[in-house]
Amino acid sequence: MAEKRIVLQNCGFIDPEDISSYVENDGFAALAKARKMGPEAVIAEIKASKLKGRGGAGFPCGLKWEMARRASGDEKYLVCNADEGEVGAFKDRYIIQNDPFSLVEGIVIASFAIGAKKAYIYLRAEYHYLRDTLKAAVQQAAERGILQGLEIELKEGAGAYVCGEESALMNSIEGRRGEVRFKPPFPPVSGLFGQPTVINNVETLVNIPRIIWRGAAWFAGIGTKDSAGTKVFSVSGDVEKPGVYELPLGSKLNEVVRELAGANDIKLVQVGGATGSIVTESMLDTPLSYETLLGSGAIIVLNSTRDVIDYVYRTIAFLNEESCGKCTPCREGTEVLAEVLGRLTSGDGFPDDIKTLAELSQAMNISSLCGLGQAAPVPVLDSLKYFKHDYENRIKQSVFLRKVGFA
Amino acid sequence: MGKINVTIDEIKISVDAGTTILDTAKSVGVEIPTLCHHEQLKPSGNCRICTVEVDGSRTLVGSCHTPVAEGMVIHTRSAKVLESRQATLELLLAGHTGPCVLDMEARECALHNLAAEAEMGAPRFQVQNPRYYAVEDVSPYIQRNLSRCVLCLKCVRACEEIVGQNVVSAAYRGFGSKIVVDADIPLNKEICRDCGVCIEYCPTTALVWADGKKKKSGREERKIQANPPAGKEKRKKLLEMLQEKQRTAGFISETAMREIAGAAELSVSEVYGVATFYGFLSTRPQGRYTIRICKSLPCYLKGGLMIAESVEKELGVKAGETTADGKFSFELVNCIGACDQAPAMLINDRVYGNLSPEKIFELLQNCL
Numbered sequence: 001m002a003e004k005r006i007v008l009q010n011c012g013f014i015d016p017e018d019i020s021s022y023v024e025n026d027g028f029a030a031l032a033k034a035r036k037m038g039p040e041a042v043i044a045e046i047k048a049s050k051l052k053g054r055g056g057a058g059f060p061c062g063l064k065w066e067m068a069r070r071a072s073g074d075e076k077y078l079v080c081n082a083d084e085g086e087v088g089a090f091k092d093r094y095i096i097q098n099d100p101f102s103l104v105e106g107i108v109i110a111s112f113a114i115g116a117k118k119a120y121i122y123l124r125a126e127y128h129y130l131r132d133t134l135k136a137a138v139q140q141a142a143e144r145g146i147l148q149g150l151e152i153e154l155k156e157g158a159g160a161y162v163c164g165e166e167s168a169l170m171n172s173i174e175g176r177r178g179e180v181r182f183k184p185p186f187p188p189v190s191g192l193f194g195q196p197t198v199i200n201n202v203e204t205l206v207n208i209p210r211i212i213w214r215g216a217a218w219f220a221g222i223g224t225k226d227s228a229g230t231k232v233f234s235v236s237g238d239v240e241k242p243g244v245y246e247l248p249l250g251s252k253l254n255e256v257v258r259e260l261a262g263a264n265d266i267k268l269v270q271v272g273g274a275t276g277s278i279v280t281e282s283m284l285d286t287p288l289s290y291e292t293l294l295g296s297g298a299i300i301v302l303n304s305t306r307d308v309i310d311y312v313y314r315t316i317a318f319l320n321e322e323s324c325g326k327c328t329p330c331r332e333g334t335e336v337l338a339e340v341l342g343r344l345t346s347g348d349g350f351p352d353d354i355k356t357l358a359e360l361s362q363a364m365n366i367s368s369l370c371g372l373g374q375a376a377p378v379p380v381l382d383s384l385k386y387f388k389h390d391y392e393n394r395i396k397q398s399v400f401l402r403k404v405g406f407a
Numbered sequence: 408m409g410k411i412n413v414t415i416d417e418i419k420i421s422v423d424a425g426t427t428i429l430d431t432a433k434s435v436g437v438e439i440p441t442l443c444h445h446e447q448l449k450p451s452g453n454c455r456i457c458t459v460e461v462d463g464s465r466t467l468v469g470s471c472h473t474p475v476a477e478g479m480v481i482h483t484r485s486a487k488v489l490e491s492r493q494a495t496l497e498l499l500l501a502g503h504t505g506p507c508v509l510d511m512e513a514r515e516c517a518l519h520n521l522a523a524e525a526e527m528g529a530p531r532f533q534v535q536n537p538r539y540y541a542v543e544d545v546s547p548y549i550q551r552n553l554s555r556c557v558l559c560l561k562c563v564r565a566c567e568e569i570v571g572q573n574v575v576s577a578a579y580r581g582f583g584s585k586i587v588v589d590a591d592i593p594l595n596k597e598i599c600r601d602c603g604v605c606i607e608y609c610p611t612t613a614l615v616w617a618d619g620k621k622k623k624s625g626r627e628e629r630k631i632q633a634n635p636p637a638g639k640e641k642r643k644k645l646l647e648m649l650q651e652k653q654r655t656a657g658f659i660s661e662t663a664m665r666e667i668a669g670a671a672e673l674s675v676s677e678v679y680g681v682a683t684f685y686g687f688l689s690t691r692p693q694g695r696y697t698i699r700i701c702k703s704l705p706c707y708l709k710g711g712l713m714i715a716e717s718v719e720k721e722l723g724v725k726a727g728e729t730t731a732d733g734k735f736s737f738e739l740v741n742c743i744g745a746c747d748q749a750p751a752m753l754i755n756d757r758v759y760g761n762l763s764p765e766k767i768f769e770l771l772q773n774c775l
Binding site for chain 2: 236300363
């Protein structure tokens with residue numbers, strides 16, 4: 001299966017530092033069209049395209065815009081979430097590095113549609129080197145009169161994975177600790193500084209000019225019934241060709257990891273980053289879509305030599321370090337999971353460990369405050385589902401070694 | 408305001424729009440246990456003790472902060488609710504040091520009482536490093552024992568919302584979160600006006616009067632003056648001010664924090680709380696070159712830890728340390744989004760990918 005480049009159509013074909021090369025490639029034509037259509041028609045077009053959020057949660061984009069447009073507020077904000085912190089995700093970096101202008105165009109159209117006079121780009125601190133690229137792109141667009149009164153401000157993160165979660169991101173822009181907020185109220189009703197706010201991922205926004213230019217029907221015709229368009233995947237781990245690949249939604253995992261990225265020995269694949277689901281070798285025919293599995297599109301491949309428990313431990317240790325610490329289940333739960341998994345990794349397991357992991361994971365999954373805490377135990381639950389033998393054997397080994405005095 | 412019809416534990420009721428699930432339950436005599444909630448404070452939703460099941464929702468919802476919606480069917484005592492509450496209580500108990508059950512003052516602790524009501528035994532869970540903080544008895548009036556704190560943020564909210572001060576703030580992150588005074592110093596009478604409001608709101612015995620008692624010890628009632636905390640407009644600039652300091656000075660000193668607090672019209676504890684939350688802000692001096700090696704999965708699979716070892720060997724410092732000459736700081740960090748070039752690292756703001764021990768040697772030689 002070949003790639004289908006829609007989001008990435010300009011990557012490699014324009015000069016990321018020079019707006020004129022973007023304009024020559026029909027750049028900002030979609031914006032001109034959007035301005036003629038008017039905000040309501042733009043929102044209707046995006047709704048008809050069935051575009052869903054590409055950051056991981058998959059909320060219908062047009063609906064989000066409509067909620068914000070209809071909400072009352074002194075001011076409205078558009079926020080571009082460029083806090084790509086998910087483990088194994090680097091597609092937004094790739095987009096900004098190669099085509100920052102499409103992102104600017106998407107931001108201007110989105111702001112026009114919802115009625116925002118101010119837009120923020122929240123860029124993660126780890127991507128500080130992209131700051132000048134983005135600033136220059138915004139500056140060049142402003143000089144050409146493209147922004148028409150819209151102010152685009154670049155805000156930099158300061159090193160916190162959780163700030164990719166939209167409520168934590170807003171707290172961070174407000175100069176606070178990046179702790180999550182409870183919902184409702186949802187951001188389109190009351191978000192940044194208590195005003196109606198739309199937060200869209202980089203890839204979502206880059207899809208906007210494409211949809212406006214070529215029409216909702218064209219876009220909705222790509223992918224599956226409930227997953228329209230393409231998805232940009234970041235593939236890494238035990239593969240020959242790690243990198244960014246764009247395919248129609250509904251493509252099989254096999255096509256990405258085997259045919260494109262060149263994985264030839266697969267024990268498991270984690271789809272969606274640290275909080276993503278685990279897929280085993282026998283399930284590689286699974287289509288990648290919102291109905292099945294997708295997340296942010298981060299795909300990490302582990303080969304047959306990898307230790308599942310060690311991998312799950314590292315993943316949970318990451319989430320333990322990155323939990324904002326506001327709610328009990330995530331703050332304390334990731335700590336407890338790390339304790340159990342750390343022991344199991346070093347061969348110090350106990351018969352109750354599997355039960356403890358399963359029960360705690362279940363509770364965290366339904367009672368944590370935000371999506372991060374709720375999804376944190378997913379790799380634990382999935383690995384218990386597909387690799388329970390590994391856990392059982394590790395515990396038996398531990399019990400035996402203790403019995404003979406080796407632990 | 409319109410009326411909303413809901414069903415709560417089989418009881419049908421009609422309440423004003425905007426009413427929370429918790430208040431709706433209360434109005435029909437259904438008790439939902441709470442810990443971080445107080446009707447005089449803004450809801451926080453952090454403890455997750457009051458979560459309930461709502462038909463159609465995959466996850467439980469916090470009853471103290473979720474308003475009812477038309478047709479909502481709520482279950483406050485379903486198996487899902489009780490099991491998850493038990494897990495949450497056990498998590499809070501597990502994070503403590505010392506056996507609460509043997510504590511003579513434990514009856515004054517709301518967490519202890521909730522556990523007793525749930526007829527719980529010892530928690531199933533264990534943490535890696537139980538919290539232990541020395542008892543703070545510097546203030547002649549208020550004693551803080553943070554080993555008993557459950558991070559419900561009631562003291563933080565009471566100090567801000569009731570007293571109009573911001574003496575205490577949440578600092579650090581995740582399991583390491585802690586309620587701090589100033590730049591994490593013991594509570595003292597220079598900083599705190601010892602009105603004792605926080606003691607009344609604290610659900611545990613983390614905050615008590617100097618005599619160790621929870622109840623007021625015949626001290627005269629102080630009139631509480633609620634001034635809205637100042638500087639909310641300037642607050643927007645706080646993170647940028649800290650980032651600027653980090654860039655120019657290489658770290659954020661206590662003096663810098665005091666200056667920034669003054670400029671932003673915030674308390675030092677608030678500034679400290681923000682500064683210690685973010686991984687790229689440092690409260691200790693950093694070297695001229697900060698080396699950040701990614702330890703997350705994609706880099707780990709490609710030998711990231713081996714790269715870390717060669718940096719350690721080359722520089723003679725461990726992760727988290729700075730070389731004696733102040734030239735290099737070395738950190739192990741989480742995913743830097745260069746997984747396609749794993750193993751990768753950042754030296755200051757630049758990415759270096761496809762690393763090998765040889766390449767590390769070469770790069771460090773160039774910096775020297």
